[in-house]
Every structure is written in structure tokens, then in C-alpha cells.
Amino acid sequence: MTLQLTVSPDFSPDHIAGWYVFNTWLxxxxxxxxxxxxxxxxxxxxKAIAADQVDLIYANPYDAAMLVREKGFVAxxxxxxxxxxxxxxxxxxxxVQHVEDLRPxxxxxxxRDPDVNLIGMIMLEPADLKRDSVVLxxxxxxxxxxxxxxxxxxxxxxxLKEAFDDLSGPIQRQLxxxxxxxxxxxxxxxxxxxxxxxxxxxxxxLLLKMHSGGAETGARVLEALGLxxxxxxxxxDTEFMIDLMDTLMR
Amino acid sequence: MTHMDGGAPVxxxxxxxxxRHHDGTVRHVLVRDVEVxxxxxxxxxxxxxxxxxxxHANQAFVDMSxxxxxxxxxxxxxxxxxxxxxxxxxxxxxxxLGRGEPWQGYVKNLRKDGSYYWVFATAIANVREGQVxxxxxxxxxxxxxxxxxxxxxxxRMRADEVTS
Numbered sequence: 001m002t003l004q005l006t007v008s009p010d011f012s013p014d015h016i017a018g019w020y021v022f023n024t025w026l027x028x029x030x031x032x033x034x035x036x037x038x039x040x041x042x043x044x045x046x047k048a049i050a051a052d053q054v055d056l057i058y059a060n061p062y063d064a065a066m067l068v069r070e071k072g073f074v075a076x077x078x079x080x081x082x083x084x085x086x087x088x089x090x091x092x093x094x095x096v097q098h099v100e101d102l103r104p105x106x107x108x109x110x111x112r113d114p115d116v117n118l119i120g121m122i123m124l125e126p127a128d129l130k131r132d133s134v135v136l137x138x139x140x141x142x143x144x145x146x147x148x149x150x151x152x153x154x155x156x157x158x159x160l161k162e163a164f165d166d167l168s169g170p171i172q173r174q175l176x177x178x179x180x181x182x183x184x185x186x187x188x189x190x191x192x193x194x195x196x197x198x199x200x201x202x203x204x205x206l207l208l209k210m211h212s213g214g215a216e217t218g219a220r221v222l223e224a225l226g227l228x229x230x231x232x233x234x235x236x237d238t239e240f241m242i243d244l245m246d247t248l249m250r
Numbered sequence: 251m252t253h254m255d256g257g258a259p260v261x262x263x264x265x266x267x268x269x270r271h272h273d274g275t276v277r278h279v280l281v282r283d284v285e286v287x288x289x290x291x292x293x294x295x296x297x298x299x300x301x302x303x304x305x306h307a308n309q310a311f312v313d314m315s316x317x318x319x320x321x322x323x324x325x326x327x328x329x330x331x332x333x334x335x336x337x338x339x340x341x342x343x344x345x346x347l348g349r350g351e352p353w354q355g356y357v358k359n360l361r362k363d364g365s366y367y368w369v370f371a372t373a374i375a376n377v378r379e380g381q382v383x384x385x386x387x388x389x390x391x392x393x394x395x396x397x398x399x400x401x402x403x404x405x406r407m408r409a410d411e412v413t414s
Contacts (some may be wrong), residue, residue, distance in 0.1 A: 100394065122390055123291065123391075125370065125390065125391065125392075125393055126391045126392065126393055126394065127393075128393045128395050128396075179290050179291050180291050181291045181292075181293075182289075182291045182292045182310075183292070183293050184308070185295070185308075239376070239378065240297075240386070243374060243376055243386045244293075244295065244386065244388055246352070246374055247352070247372035247373075247374055247386065247387075247388040248293075248372075248388065250352055250354060250372055
């Protein structure tokens with residue numbers, strides 16, 4: 001049987017090759033066949049999950065509740081020091097100095113990244129803005145969010161903080177962060193489905209040792225993924241994150 | 251008066267209140283009309299056991315409360331209750347959670363030094379294997395418009411509670 005690994009579609013394009021390297025490493029370490037499937041968007045990925053095609057997923061926190069409660073997934077590990085934080089930015093010369101200066105009808109450039117959009121909308125609440133009182137402009141990448149702002153097509157934009165920090169110097173200098181989230185506990189999690197259950201103890205052990213060089217080339221694979229290390233994520237950690245996301249979705 | 255930097259407290263006159271809680275405890279609190287602004291971008295998170303005793307507080311919760319963590323863990327959540335909050339708001343909270351539904355509302359919280367801060371709170375039950383093992387409350391920065399509405403609404407509700 002070939003198992004399937006997939007990655008939340010909001011992963012950085014810089015790390016596509018890294019996920020293939022990780023998949024090859026994982027197959028060698030576990031001695032099982034694993035196919036890496038990278039879906040173009042969240043809807044297609046959710047359909048594959050619904051059809052029980054996915055066995056291991058680096059999941060967006062937004063999908064964690066569905067994976068655990070509807071599909072019997074369990075958390076395996078989470079990346080160290082990689083919380084999902086959001087930034088709301090405006091063009092540098094914008095008259096908007098605080099979130100509260102934004103008005104109904106504001107044009108907001110966003111990606112399809114569900115947790116960043118959720119956190120971004122929460123940070124707009126002090127301005128009495130909700131989804132139905134702003135004009136959302138959905139684009140395919142954070143670079144395109146920046147482009148919308150620089151071309152004057154959007155009044156503000158939502159960024160994953162990491163993506164904002166990765167924008168080139170000249171682009172960043174033409175933007176100004178209004179507010180950045182500091183939530184800390186919302187993060188992507190590697191989750192395993194029911195068919196992965198028999199491999200869980202070995203998989204967990206391998207991941208937690210990856211950074212220490214205990215497993216062959218593990219540290220280099222982590223580097224290719226842009227991660228420092230994995231840390232244990234027990235079921236209660238995941239339940240806590242799900243409860244927290246649940247409060248934010250209301 | 252608004253205390254804008256969250257640092258050294260602004261001097262203001264203190265008023266003493268006696269608060270009687272649903273668990274029978276009576277608490278004397280000092281209140282000052284000094285608002286501490288909600289910290290930008292942060293969520294204030296706490297968890298309680300099923301009886302409302304604090305079991306977890308994140309750093310933003312600790313910072314905004316003015317207490318140290320050790321003073322909070324093990325205390326009833328009403329340690330944060332401000333006397334301007336109507337009892338009916340908290341009855342609604344517990345009734346709603348008791349029905350298995352999430353509760354949301356605007357809350358004026360009391361800091362240890364008597365100053366206050368407003369939050370938009372969401373509380374949900376933590377259900378594990380069908381059992382409620384506690385509650386999680388997540389607060390975010392409130393809309394100033396809704397806070398202004400609540401100041402008036404809660405004052406009317408408090409007045410009704412005093413007269414009834």
C-alpha cells in the first residue's frame with residue numbers, strides 16, 4: 001500500500017523541493033512507500049481528505065479540527081519557533097495610521113490562507129469591520145498582495161508574518177505594518193491519519209531526533225524545509241489549539 | 251481618563267466596592283477610573299476547570315491582569331470581575347455554556363491595581379470524550395463603538411439589579 005503525504009497549500013514556494021526531499025527521507029527511514037501530493041488549493045485538498053486519500057499532512061491550523069474530529073487524525077509534531085502570525089500592512093504613504101482609521105468599504109488584499117485571513121479579520125474588528133463590510137480581493141500569493149497595495153488597488157493587505165518578512169527590501173520599504181498578531185500558539189501541525197497509526201511511534205521518534213543528526217541527513221532535510229526542528233505535539237496541545245481556533249471562528 | 255502606555259499607572263482616586271460572588275465569597279476591591287488599552291495584536295487566553303477555577307493563563311492574560319501567574323492559577327475566574335459589570339452578564343455566560351453553546355460578549359475586567367481594560371470575549375466548553383473538562387476563554391481587542399454601547403447598557407442593567 002502506498003500512503004499519501006500532503007502539505008497545506010500555503011507552504012512557501014521556496015520549499016517545494018524540500019518537501020520532496022523530506023518525503024524521500026521519510027520513506028527510507030520508515031521503509032514504506034509514500035506519495036507526496038501537493039494540492040493547488042485548500043478546497044481540492046479538503047476534498048482529498050474527505051475521500052480518505054490523505055495519510056500524513058502538514059496541516060494548516062484552520063483544518064486541524066476537521067482532521068481530528070471528523071477524520072480521526074492525531075498530531076505527531078509541530079515545528080519549533082514557527083507560530084502562524086498575521087500582519088496587516090498598508091502602503092507606506094497611506095493616511096491610515098491605525099486599524100481604527102480603516103472604514104467600511106475598505107479594499108483588503110488577501111491570499112487563500114485560511115488562518116491568516118481569520119486572524120487578519122479579527123484584527124480588523126476594532127474598526128467595526130467584518131467580511132461583509134470590506135471588499136476582499138483574493139490573490140494567489142503574498143507577493144501579489146504587496147503588488148495590490150503598491151499599485152493602489154487595495155487599502156490594506158493580510159500577510160503571513162513570515163511572508164511579509166521575506167518580501168524584498170524595496171517592496172517592504174514601500175509598505176507599513178499597521179498591526180501584527182502575537183498569538184504564539186496557532187501553528188501548522190504534522191498530523192497522521194488512521195492508516196499511519198502503526199508507524200506513529202517510529203515516525204514520532206524520527207521527527208523529534210531529526211535536528212540532532214541522530215538520523216542520517218535529518219538536519220539537512222529540515223534545512224530544506226526551512227525548519228529548525230520538530231517538537232512533540234500531544235493530543236491535548238492539539239485540542240487546545242482546536243478550542244482556540246473554535247473561539248476565533250465565531 | 252485613559253492610561254495609554256500600559257506602564258506606570260496614572261494616579262486617580264480609588265473607590266472601594268464589596269463584591270458578592272455566586273460561590274458565596276465576598277471580596278473588597280479598589281477601583282480606579284483608569285483604562286489600560288488592550289495590547290495590539292494579542293489574544294488573552296485562559297482556561298478554567300469546570301467550576302471556574304483558573305488552570306492556565308497565557309502571558310498576555312498575566313500582563314493585563316496585573317497579577318503574577320502564581321497569584322492567578324488556582325483562583326476563581328471572578329478575580330477579574332469589575333463591579334461595573336452586571337451580574338446578569340455572567341449569569342448569561344454560565345447559562346449559555348451550560349447549554350453547550352459558546353458565549354460571546356464585551357467585558358470590563360478589573361486589574362489588580364484597580365484600573366480596568368475592556369475585551370471582546372469568547373468562552374467555550376472544552377469537551378473531551380463527551381465530558382466537559384473545563385472552559386477556554388479567548389479575549390480580543392474590542393470595537394470602541396461596541397464598548398461605548400456596553401458602558402451605557404451595563405450601567406442600566408446594574409441600576410436595575412440594585413433596585414430589584
